[in-house]
Amino acid sequence: MTNEAGNGRIVVGVDGSEPSKRALEWAIRQARVTGGSVEAITSWQLPTAYGWVPPADVDWEGDAAKELTEAVRAVAGDEPSVPIRSTVVEGNPAEVLVNASRDAELLVVGNRGHGGFAGLLLGSVSQQCVHHAHCPVVVIHGDAPEHGGA
Incomplete structure (x- = not known):
C-alpha cells in the first residue's frame, strides 16, 4: 500500500482504552510485515464548561504523555520490534488524527475510546476518521477475538 508520502508510517490513535491498545497491537504487526514504522498519537484538551475554570495544578499534557507511554509499553514492551514514535x-482527537493522516500510509483506530455510548458500533473519533482521513483507515474492535499476524 503506497500513498503520496510513501514512507511506511502507520498512525495509530491511542487513548489507553482496550480498543486503542488493540489498534496499537495491530499497527505494530502491520508495520512488522510491511517494514514500516508506527506513530502512536494521543491528544488532550482542556475540559470546557461555561463558568468553569480548570485547576492550575493539573498537568494535562503530562498526564496524556504518561497514559500514552504506559499504553505503548504495555503493548510493545521495552524493546519494540518496529520503530515507534x-x-x-x-486538540480534538479526531482532528489530530485526521491531520496526522495527511502523510501516513495508514491510520489505525479502535472502534471505541473512553466515554460515549457503549452500544454504538463506532465511536465519534473513529467515525470522523473513517469519513475524513487522507489515507486508508483500519478500525479495530476491542472485543474482537485475537487473530494471528497482520
Missing part, C-alpha cells in the same frame, strides 16, 4: 498533541 509517541506523539502528544493538544
Whole structure:
C-alpha cells in the first residue's frame, strides 16, 4: 500500500482504552510485515464548561504523555520490534488524527475510546476518521477475538 508520502508510517490513535491498545497491537504487526514504522498519537484538551475554570495544578499534557507511554509499553514492551514514535498533541482527537493522516500510509483506530455510548458500533473519533482521513483507515474492535499476524 503506497500513498503520496510513501514512507511506511502507520498512525495509530491511542487513548489507553482496550480498543486503542488493540489498534496499537495491530499497527505494530502491520508495520512488522510491511517494514514500516508506527506513530502512536494521543491528544488532550482542556475540559470546557461555561463558568468553569480548570485547576492550575493539573498537568494535562503530562498526564496524556504518561497514559500514552504506559499504553505503548504495555503493548510493545521495552524493546519494540518496529520503530515507534509517541506523539502528544493538544486538540480534538479526531482532528489530530485526521491531520496526522495527511502523510501516513495508514491510520489505525479502535472502534471505541473512553466515554460515549457503549452500544454504538463506532465511536465519534473513529467515525470522523473513517469519513475524513487522507489515507486508508483500519478500525479495530476491542472485543474482537485475537487473530494471528497482520
